Amino acid sequence: MSEKPAVPSTGPEIKPIILVSYPKIILLYPTFFASVLAAILACFYNVEHQHNQSIAVVFLGIMTINMVVLAFDFPRTTSLIVFFVVVTLGMGTALLSIYFPTLLPNLSDMLKKIDPRANSTFYVCFATMLGVIYVGVFVYIRFDYWEVRPNELLHHHGFLSSLERYSAPNLRISKEIDDVFEYMLLRCGRLIIHPSNEPRAFVLDNVLGIDAKETAITKMLGALQVQIRDDRDSTTP
Secondary structure (H helix, E strand, O other): OOOOOOOOOOOOOOOOEEEOOOOHHHHHHHHHHHHHHHHHHHOOOOOOOHHHHHHHHHHHHHHHHHHHHHHOOOOOHHHHHHHHHHHHHHHHHHHHHHHOOOOOHHHHHHHHHHOOOOOHHHHHHHHHHHHHHHHHHHHHHHHEEEEEOOOEEEEEEOOOOEEEEEEOOOOEEEEEOOOHHHHHHHOOEEEEEEOOOOOOOEEEEEEOOHHHHHHHHHHHHHHHHHHHHHHHHHHOO
16 A cells, blocks of 8 residues: 655744834934923913923933934943933033022022023924924835845835845844834844845844844744755655
């Protein structure tokens, strides 16, 4: 009686891993939410109200922190803590001088001369401007992203859907977290991809959820290597 040939079992389909390199402006989302909140609060106070000045001081402080994140790198947690302490003390001192002018009279006089104030329309316009840019960013990344599959690496780019293919086996990846602040905001970092048949490496900055992406890619490539090794062993007489 002849035996039936064994049918190879097909495992669950492995979903591709999508990698997107975002521009640094996505790290301004705290300023975006601060402008929305400031617009709501400013609706209840006129421009000359004391609370309006406090809203402006807090908004400028948050925006300054965000700009520093874009301008500088904080490779260590210690430097980030020192920066937060300095900013917190500065904003706290400014607010105290606004509500208690006699406590720090010199600083209160200086703030009166500067007098940062804005109405709700300003904050709405600022939030709208950032919102439009964010919409443009999320439309743009639909036309420029990487796709990691078990047997190949794909680069989709351009409005005409140009596609570049690279071999995935023996693919090497490196993860770098140069800025602790950026990692705290969006769990983002730099991912460096080294295809085996390419002399150059591809650098993807600001990859969101970089830890999860790296783990998924490592797991996929590890499963592929085990599968190739098993196939070779099964063909050995």
